[in-house]
Amino acid sequence: MKKIIDPWGAGLPEDYERIVKDFGLEPYRNDLPEENRLMRRGIVFAGRDIAAIAGAIKKKKPFYVLSGIMPSGEKIHLGNKMVVENIAYFQKMGGKAYILVADLEAASARGISLEEAKKRALNFHIPAYVALGLDPKKTTFYFQSENKKVIHMAYEFAKKITLNEFEAIYGSADPGRILSAITQVGDILYPQLEKPMPGVIPVGVDQDPHIRLTRDVVRRTQSKYKFVLPSSLYHKYTPSLKGGLKMSKSEQGSYIELPEDPKSACKKIQRALTGGRKTLEEQKRLGAEIEKDMVFELMKQHLVEDDAELQRIHDDYKGGRMSSGELKALACEKMTDFLEDFKSRLDKARKNIEELNFVKFS
Amino acid sequence: MKKIIDPWGAGLPEDYERIVKDFGLEPYRNDLPEENRLMRRGIVFAGRDIAAIAGAIKKKKPFYVLSGIMPSGEKIHLGNKMVVENIAYFQKMGGKAYILVADLEAASARGISLEEAKKRALNFHIPAYVALGLDPKKTTFYFQSENKKVIHMAYEFAKKITLNEFEAIYGSADPGRILSAITQVGDILYPQLEKPMPGVIPVGVDQDPHIRLTRDVVRRTQSKYKFVLPSSLYHKYTPSLKGGLKMSKSEQGSYIELPEDPKSACKKIQRALTGGRKTLEEQKRLGAEIEKDMVFELMKQHLVEDDAELQRIHDDYKGGRMSSGELKALACEKMTDFLEDFKSRLDKARKNIEELNFVKFS
Numbered sequence: 162m163k164k165i166i167d168p169w170g171a172g173l174p175e176d177y178e179r180i181v182k183d184f185g186l187e188p189y190r191n192d193l194p195e196e197n198r199l200m201r202r203g204i205v206f207a208g209r210d211i212a213a214i215a216g217a218i219k220k221k222k223p224f225y226v227l228s229g230i231m232p233s234g235e236k237i238h239l240g241n242k243m244v245v246e247n248i249a250y251f252q253k254m255g256g257k258a259y260i261l262v263a264d265l266e267a268a269s270a271r272g273i274s275l276e277e278a279k280k281r282a283l284n285f286h287i288p289a290y291v292a293l294g295l296d297p298k299k300t301t302f303y304f305q306s307e308n309k310k311v312i313h314m315a316y317e318f319a320k321k322i323t324l325n326e327f328e329a330i331y332g333s334a335d336p337g338r339i340l341s342a343i344t345q346v347g348d349i350l351y352p353q354l355e356k357p358m359p360g361v362i363p364v365g366v367d368q369d370p371h372i373r374l375t376r377d378v379v380r381r382t383q384s385k386y387k388f389v390l391p392s393s394l395y396h397k398y399t400p401s402l403k404g405g406l407k408m409s410k411s412e413q414g415s416y417i418e419l420p421e422d423p424k425s426a427c428k429k430i431q432r433a434l435t436g437g438r439k440t441l442e443e444q445k446r447l448g449a450e451i452e453k454d455m456v457f458e459l460m461k462q463h464l465v466e467d468d469a470e471l472q473r474i475h476d477d478y479k480g481g482r483m484s485s486g487e488l489k490a491l492a493c494e495k496m497t498d499f500l501e502d503f504k505s506r507l508d509k510a511r512k513n514i515e516e517l518n519f520v521k522f523s
Numbered sequence: 524m525k526k527i528i529d530p531w532g533a534g535l536p537e538d539y540e541r542i543v544k545d546f547g548l549e550p551y552r553n554d555l556p557e558e559n560r561l562m563r564r565g566i567v568f569a570g571r572d573i574a575a576i577a578g579a580i581k582k583k584k585p586f587y588v589l590s591g592i593m594p595s596g597e598k599i600h601l602g603n604k605m606v607v608e609n610i611a612y613f614q615k616m617g618g619k620a621y622i623l624v625a626d627l628e629a630a631s632a633r634g635i636s637l638e639e640a641k642k643r644a645l646n647f648h649i650p651a652y653v654a655l656g657l658d659p660k661k662t663t664f665y666f667q668s669e670n671k672k673v674i675h676m677a678y679e680f681a682k683k684i685t686l687n688e689f690e691a692i693y694g695s696a697d698p699g700r701i702l703s704a705i706t707q708v709g710d711i712l713y714p715q716l717e718k719p720m721p722g723v724i725p726v727g728v729d730q731d732p733h734i735r736l737t738r739d740v741v742r743r744t745q746s747k748y749k750f751v752l753p754s755s756l757y758h759k760y761t762p763s764l765k766g767g768l769k770m771s772k773s774e775q776g777s778y779i780e781l782p783e784d785p786k787s788a789c790k791k792i793q794r795a796l797t798g799g800r801k802t803l804e805e806q807k808r809l810g811a812e813i814e815k816d817m818v819f820e821l822m823k824q825h826l827v828e829d830d831a832e833l834q835r836i837h838d839d840y841k842g843g844r845m846s847s848g849e850l851k852a853l854a855c856e857k858m859t860d861f862l863e864d865f866k867s868r869l870d871k872a873r874k875n876i877e878e879l880n881f882v883k884f885s
Contacts, residue, residue, distance in 0.1 A: 265675070265678045266678075268678045268679045268682065269681040270682065271682070272679075275675055275679075306671065306674075306678075307671075309668065309669075312668075312674055313627070313668055316630045316631040316668075316702055316706075317630045317631070317634075317636070317637075319631040319699040319701075319702045320631055320632065320634045320698075320699040322699075323697055323698070324698060334686055335685055336681040336682075336684050336685070336686060336689060336701050336705060337681040337682040337684075339698050339701055340677070340678055340681045340702060340705070343698060343702070344678075
């Protein structure tokens with residue numbers, strides 16, 4: 162099958178090219194075996210030390226995949242969904258998964274109390290991750306505030322970084338964010354405390370500063386720890402439904418939340434920016450400008466798993482055999498299915514929250 | 524008895540006057556009941572909210588006294604001795620004493636491992652504090668690294684301070700020192716978690732930034748915690764034996780360590796800067812320039828407990844009836860007694876280390 166999805170074809174390609182160049186990332190070039198949808202379609206677009214993870218998978222060597230939950234609201238978004246899909250992929254490929262609740266960071270960077278953070282994580286965020294495909298039986302969970310080893314690493318690593326370096330990496334620095342970032346470094350390296358091994362952090366590219374900080378710390382603590390430099394894997398943002406680089410809470414109608422009422426989501430899809438022509442006649446004659454179509458992008462990133470099906474939609478829409486209204490109706494139908502399925506999985510996961518593998522700390 | 528000791532008469536008075544003015548401290552004016560040697564003699568020279576503690580003592584209300592041990596070496600110094608003497612005073616006056624081992628700070632600000640810090644504190648620093656007069660039976664001890672409540676407060680309070688404020692208070696900022704300082708804030712307020720009450724931190728005046736930071740945090744967290752603003756009590760530095768504001772490890776022969784071989788200490792006293800005259804005849808005729816005499820200052824601050832005895836030495840030396848050599852011989856004798864006594868108390872305290880009240884954390 163010919164590849165319809167150009168890795169650089171979605172969203173605002175020049176932004177991603179610039180990011181890769183500016184931060185010295187590796188472009189993702191189908192490096193991993195048995196790729197998931199995000200990898201096949203170039204939504205995963207870059208990373209660091211991807212070969213270390215590809216190698217561990219191929220040689221069946223131990224590696225880990227890790228992500229943090231920031232319990233700052235009672236909703237998550239499609240970016241979180243992509244992270245979970247990638248974690249689930251690495252779990253399937255033999256990686257040991259860690260999910261930490263960043264309750265200390267919620268306190269230091271966002272002023273959320275530990276009690277509130279814990280409550281939100283247990284009531285919503287962790288069940289939501291399970292609903293999105295995380296295999297809870299194969300996942301180790303912990304709360305930062307209870308993990309003294311992580312905290313102790315944070316204090317130790319703080320000595321390894323200057324304020325200037327911090328500002329160079331993050332663009333700014335304040336006490337809360339410094340504590341938050343340095344604690345993330347502890348989290349990312351925690352799975353290696355017992356035994357150094359490769360690990361991968363699948364994350365939005367805006368999180369790359371944490372990866373760089375962690376890799377700097379790893380280099381500076383080699384004499385003591387022998388940590389392996391952690392790998393990372395970056396996915397693109399889901400573009401705003403109104404056009405533009407990403408969905409954002411500050412732009413009304415630009416984003417879909419999880420959970421969200423399907424009617425509300427469909428209304429946003431109805432009003433989304435499309436690449437359809439002004440008249441039905443023009444649409445039939447010229448076909449859609451598909452690279453400008455935010456609804457097609459949503460289908461590609463999130464709603465259509467099967468490549469052949471996506472190819473058909475692509476060809477029909479671009480070829481003028483499908484109208485913009487028909488595409489939106491199809492997207493609404495698929496979004497409704499997804500949101501309803503998410504909701505019922507979420508309810509089920511909530512009931513089973515007690516069975517998760519939380520690390521017991523002495 | 525007339526007061527021979529002018530509170531502003533020792534060391535470099537203008538420095539202390541300036542410090543009081545610049546930092547908005549309260550001058551200490553014999554505010555506390557049943558004063559100890561340091562208070563009577565103006566070596567304790569300033570503080571913050573001293574009246575709150577004086578009031579608690581007089582009304583027999585609950586209050587606490589707290590200090591931290593920084594296990595960064597295998598020696599302590601005469602400044603630590605003054606802190607312990609003040610803690611012992613407040614213990615006697617009914618205060619609840621807390622001694623914490625700042626092992627997280629040792630890691631974040633000085634790069635000392637937690638294991639090493641713990642070993643040093645148990646083998647040396649805590650027994651040394653007991654040897655200097657701390658009542659271990661009435662003292663609560665803890666290690667920062669084991670006290671999650673302190674750590675959680677540190678993360679929470681980090682959000683309350685900007686980098687600019689931190690730099691304004693400390694003159695500079697780096698990640699290690701930020702973590703260190705913010706954790707001290709947690710320590711200082713920890714005894715109030717169960718019930719807000721006055722507390723006093725007796726400390727060298729160079730530690731005032733921590734007190735200011737803590738008081739700022741207290742003001743900003745009133746809606747949640749109702750902490751009482753902590754009080755502080757500042758003592759002067761012990762001046763360098765060679766003259767100058769303070770004993771310093773960077774100036775050879777300027778300082779006495781604990782423990783130290785009495786012979787080595789006496790040699791330093793022999794070489795100290797005195798206010799004795801050039802010839803014995805002049806000394807008899809004019810008397811010593813006692814305000815320039817570092818040996819007399821050492822006697823006043825550390826070696827002579829009895830005021831009447833100190834008065835006699837003062838009058839004899841200033842009146843020309845005692846030579847500088849005689850003063851030094853007397854100081855050496857008293858220093859030898861003190862160092863030998865310290866050593867034997869230290870050995871005894873080491874044997875009883877298991878009996879201390881360490882907080883058990885779940």
